[in-house]
Amino acid sequence: MSGEDAPWWRSAVIYQIYPRSFQDSNGDGVGDLAGIEARLDHLVDLGVDALWISPIYPSPMADFGYDVADYCDVDPRFGSLADFDSLTAAAHARGLKLLLDFVPNHTSSEHPWFRASRSSRDDPKRDWYIWRDAAPDGGPPNNWISDFGGSAWEWDESTGQYYYHAFLKEQPDLNWRNPDVVAAMMDVLRFWFARGVDGFRIDVLWHMVKHPGFPDNPWNPDWVPAMGERDRVFQTHSTDQSEVHELAAAMRAIADEFGERVLIGEIYLPVPKLMTYYGSAAAPEVHLPFNFQLIGARWDAREIGRMIANYEGALPAGAWPNWVLGNHDQPRIATRVGEAQARVAAVLLLTLRGTPTLYYGDEIGMVDGIIPPDRVMDPRELREPGYGLGRDPERTPMQWDACAHAGFSTAEPWLPLGPDWQTRNVAAQAADDRSMLALHRQLLALRRAHMALAIGSWQALPAAGDVLAYERHHGDEAIVVALNLGDTPQPTALPGGETLLSIGGGLSGGMLGADAAVILKR
Template sequence: MTQWWKSGTIYQVYPRSFQDSDGDGIGDLKGIEARLDHLVALGMDALWISPIFPSPMRDFGYDVADYCGIDPRFGTLADFDNLLAAAHARGLKLLLDFVPNHSSTDHPWFRESASSRDNPKRDWYIWRDPAADGGPPNNWISDFGGSAWEYDAHTGQYYYHAFLKEQADLNWRNPDVRAAMMDVLRFWFDRGVDGFRIDVLWHMVKHADFPDNPANPDYLPTMGEMHAVLQRHSTDQPEVHDIAAQMRTIADGYDGDRVLIGEIYLPVERLMRYYGLAAPEVHLPFNFQLIDAPWHARQLAQLITDYEAALPPGGWPNWVLGNHDRPRIASRVGEAQARIAAMLLLTLRGTPTIYYGDEIGLADVAIPADRVADPRELREPGLGLGRDPVRTPMPWNDSPHAGFSTAEPWLPLNPDWPVRNVAAQNAMLALYRTLLNLRRKHAALAIGGFRMIDAQGDVLAYERTHGDERIVVALNLGTTEQPFAFPVGQVLLSTLSHPAPPGLLRANEGIVLLADG
């Protein structure tokens, strides 16, 4: 029997922005529960919820102060249990966001660690003496800009933080840290969660000697300061694979096909190692290539071909178009091509993840300067690195505040929310529902084999097969009609109102065809 996470589709919920149930302008767990039927109607199999743990919210939940609780802004553990039960009652799996690389400096572990050099938890975090000149121990740069080291005058040492200074990196070389964090996984698995998305998995271990990172010869200031050096020694160290394998052993010890998904921004050849070297690691190392790829048919064809070829034996592919950190697909390629992107995502071989709002064509939202909340934008303004534009509230209907809340939302709504909302039942939503229904109906699309079809110009084409079933997908990534010779068969879906005449793909058209024989 195929594991659910191979044939299924995952929906990412950013909890602050999905549905507010208590009128404070911030989404919460009861709000998510109230909207589960939307996921069912859409055709989803699982929801992944970005962090909901107690946090001072300096990085909106990615600075965890308690790994085994629920932040009061989102509700209580009882609310979580109710949400989990409601999801399971609807046949939906529920995944949590595990943030193991770093904790909030408000976490009791860090407070103990920072209290003195001889505290038993001192080595739970990464502390180093100053350099000879009194400055940071090396040249490592935070992903949010500036040195990745923060000086603590009380103990006379620096601690390491890959992100904000309020997000101190845990020392995963310490076996006590490792044991404590594995217990966190068990806590939530015991509660019934179906898996985890593991935040910045490739960051979790650092070079034991902390040498300087090499300078990036291609660095431009517009890239963000973090790119001034290559993260050769601060990320993707060999020891991380043993940790991922231990997490996998824990997951595999539970019934119900629990799944681990790793957030890993690495070139494909290094990404593939996270399927497992000496032992199985994460089930799905996130494949982010469609987020950064040039939107051209020939480049995408090569990218897909190379990714498929790189997969290790037994490795299952996965695809995403966007997430809570990166620009939305509708802003990157325009609404017409966002329909093509939806068809691509939901017909490629592998597990797709949909980011909330993409199913109605939500685009990045311009955030006025006085409403900016994201620390990334506040630290390096003007570079376009801020994440607020992709985290705006879900518009549900045309009532005040778009049905998201009875109060002013924490971030502005999309300006076209009166017409672009779930209740409006727009063409994009209909397309997603139809595509997801086709995945359920046709095994070739859900778990079938994959073969690229030779095509020219702006056409990207491939076939999916399972048993005697053969489905051909052809996508026109251009703005002019393109020739394409379909086999004889039944057109299951066009991204336009009706398919083009035989032998043609119209501008911005994608077609799914069930071939005869």
């Protein structure tokens, strides 16, 4: 497929925005839609192609927007539908696509649907959620555990049954085996597509359907408390049921009705199972099942090289890969591997075959914030403190400049600023052509200038030690990438060529410098 006829999302770079933390426009310490619109030129200057915004729907914020109380409106904290329309128009005017988060697995317990469902066993919406009688001993129906710890079942005294919640009790799961639920949620997709949305990231797609018999999940014999309570069991019966693929295909059919739109599925599953969410030629599903392997991988050249090759080899015919280094649920890459290797990681992310997603702040090398106990906001940390499961550190406000509150707000931000905001910020790095921001701009410019990097094929090259090397091809163009994932120089044999980019000392005398990377055009 040539660059001219490839769908836009194949060559695109997606930029994830956590809206509470990107830019506050009204001085309440919380980011909003008008703030995002005010910062669109940063995305243009950076060189990304699309922005994905985490949930902005009306919500009690028990899980900061992932507890949706109305799927077809905007929470006043973030603005209004008019603000959303303004942002969409402004993004499109700049050539940027706009993606929203779709949260289909569960609603807020304050959603009118759930209020009706729990009002009576005879209410027409009772079966819109998952209700079960107590076990013979009066306890929960089975041993399923919430992802945030504790039983996934909550007793409702007024109607004398338990309801299921894979996450917080304030997030009851919808019953996707009910056709009325399916119809209502598909209309939500149509509502936003008609409003100009270019695609969706689908939250916890693999959770949406549960085993109809609700059997106990198998216990995990290797569980230790540090893993978190969720992992006491394998989620064999509470996730990844075969029927979810029919629903994903139905969502895809709606997306296709609206033209060149994209669906990205959040799916934390092993690669063989992940591949099934591409669907088939007859029944395509999501365009991009999120590939999170780089987030959990040991930072080792040989291991990552095998992982890339295995992933490439597992892709179904015609399927397009994707890569991500971080998101709102995972520690930042600069915290995981250090500042020097975070630069190497940026080269890796933006030169692999596939659609990369860049998490806000990673373009300036933001690290995890330090959250004092009295400032913890994340419900997972509040429920299971001390295990390092909290997600606040990777959600701290964007660091724009060295002014008060990092230019994010005129008021105290909802979370503390990162520890280095006065020196690590967009304004400071924009003036430094050796900064992390400059590196990202260079890499994104190279992707635009060279189709081999944007949509070309991938092939591993021989390498040893801490070096990872590969070649990208498109037509007559061949580009070589070599990365040193270690902190000592490494012998490296590469074909000659024009140097397009070099960091960390680059390549000299057959040695690739410590924490170095090079991109060569043959």
